[in-house]
Amino acid sequence: MRLKNKVIIVTGSTTGIGRAIAQRCVAEGARVLVHGRNEKEGKAVVFALGANAALHLDDLADPQSARRIADAAMAAFGRIDCVVNNAAIVPRTTIHTATVDAFDHTMAVNVRTPLFLIQAAFAQLKANHGSVLNIGSINAHSGEPTFLHYAVSKGALQTLSRNLANAHGTDLVRFTHFNVGWVLTDNEYEKQISEGQPRDWPDKIPASYAPSGKLIAPETIAAAAVYWLSDESKPITGTVLELEQFSVYGRNPAKT
Numbered sequence: 001m002r003l004k005n006k007v008i009i010v011t012g013s014t015t016g017i018g019r020a021i022a023q024r025c026v027a028e029g030a031r032v033l034v035h036g037r038n039e040k041e042g043k044a045v046v047f048a049l050g051a052n053a054a055l056h057l058d059d060l061a062d063p064q065s066a067r068r069i070a071d072a073a074m075a076a077f078g079r080i081d082c083v084v085n086n087a088a089i090v091p092r093t094t095i096h097t098a099t100v101d102a103f104d105h106t107m108a109v110n111v112r113t114p115l116f117l118i119q120a121a122f123a124q125l126k127a128n129h130g131s132v133l134n135i136g137s138i139n140a141h142s143g144e145p146t147f148l149h150y151a152v153s154k155g156a157l158q159t160l161s162r163n164l165a166n167a168h169g170t171d172l173v174r175f176t177h178f179n180v181g182w183v184l185t186d187n188e189y190e191k192q193i194s195e196g197q198p199r200d201w202p203d204k205i206p207a208s209y210a211p212s213g214k215l216i217a218p219e220t221i222a223a224a225a226v227y228w229l230s231d232e233s234k235p236i237t238g239t240v241l242e243l244e245q246f247s248v249y250g251r252n253p254a255k256t
Contacts, residue, residue: 002230004029007077009069009121011060011113012087014041016185017135020218021084021225026052028226033073035087060087060113061105070120080124082229085114085157086135090191093149103149110153115160122173129172131229134161135221136179138244154179158240165238174237176228181244184215210245 008025012018014036022032022045031052036042042055054076058065073080088110091102118125118132125132140158143151161177168175182188184202192201205215221243227233242248 001029002226002232006030006081006229007033007073007079008082008084008229009033009035009073009080009117010084010086011035011069011117013084014038014045016187017180017183017218017221018084018086019045020222021086022049022053024219024222024226025229026050028230030082030229031077033069033076035069060109063108063112063116066113066116067120069117070124073121074124079128080121080130081128082131082133083117083121083125084133084135084225084229085117087113088135088137088150088153090147090150092146094146095148098148103152106149106153107156110150111156111160114157118164125173126168126171129174129234131174131176131233132161132164133225133228134158134175134177136161136177138179138181138242138248140179141248161240162238169237172235174228174234176233176237177240178221178224179240179242179244179248180216180221181242181246182209182215183218183221185218212245216243216245 003025008030010018010022010032013022013034022034025032026049034042034045034053034055037057037059039057042057046053046055056069056072058068089106091106093102114134134157136157137154139147139151140154158177161175165175202215224243
């Protein structure tokens with residue numbers, strides 16, 4: 001029970017990586033505030049997790065959502081020990097298709113709300129010597145051609161993680177940032193189908209993307225999250241981890 005009695009907020013935890021993190025945290029003894037927008041999915045996750053989970057539905061584009069999420073955790077469990085900022089949107093945009101409204105929406109969900117959720121929970125995080133885990137992306141380093149808004153938002157999130165770690169080390173609130181690679185979530189599977197891929201596309205990943213032959217599983221990210229949320233990783237803060245099948249730095253993939 002590596003997270004026994006800890007109360008952990010996990011945004012975007014009705015599907016994908018967030019759901020896997022919520023499941024693993026409860027299995028490790030934590031109580032989890034599950035957050036999402038889809039009531040049916042959220043209720044199914046909480047039902048499966050049992051008494052150690054509570055559901056809060058909210059739209060992260062709303063500037064007041066961060067305070068409501070923190071308040072929901074306090075109402076359900078009476079404390080906050082950890083925050084996992086996992087929720088994100090992944091629009092396909094380029095310099096030619098970028099719009100002000102779409103850019104602002106991406107930044108609101110992917111950067112603004114993580115910042116203000118940390119702010120809303122900070123008194124509890126400080127009192128409990130808590131841990132924040134921000135789920136970023138290797139796209140923070142430049143991004144793919146059609147991920148312009150997303151890449152910018154993840155670069156900003158990485159800077160947020162490092163800034164807060166530097167600013168609040170003496171508060172004994174720890175900050176960790178994951179830059180994850182290509183993960184096979186349900187949403188990613190369906191997105192690829194919608195873009196014309198065959199239904200068995202995960203079985204045909206080129207070695208240039210996944211030398212193991214398979215994409216990263218959400219459960220792999222969740223397993224890594226446990227260490228950084230737990231007291232085992234104290235007093236380390238400010239760590240940025242690349243959770244990818246290739247080393248990001250210095251990689252020169254073969255051209256096809």
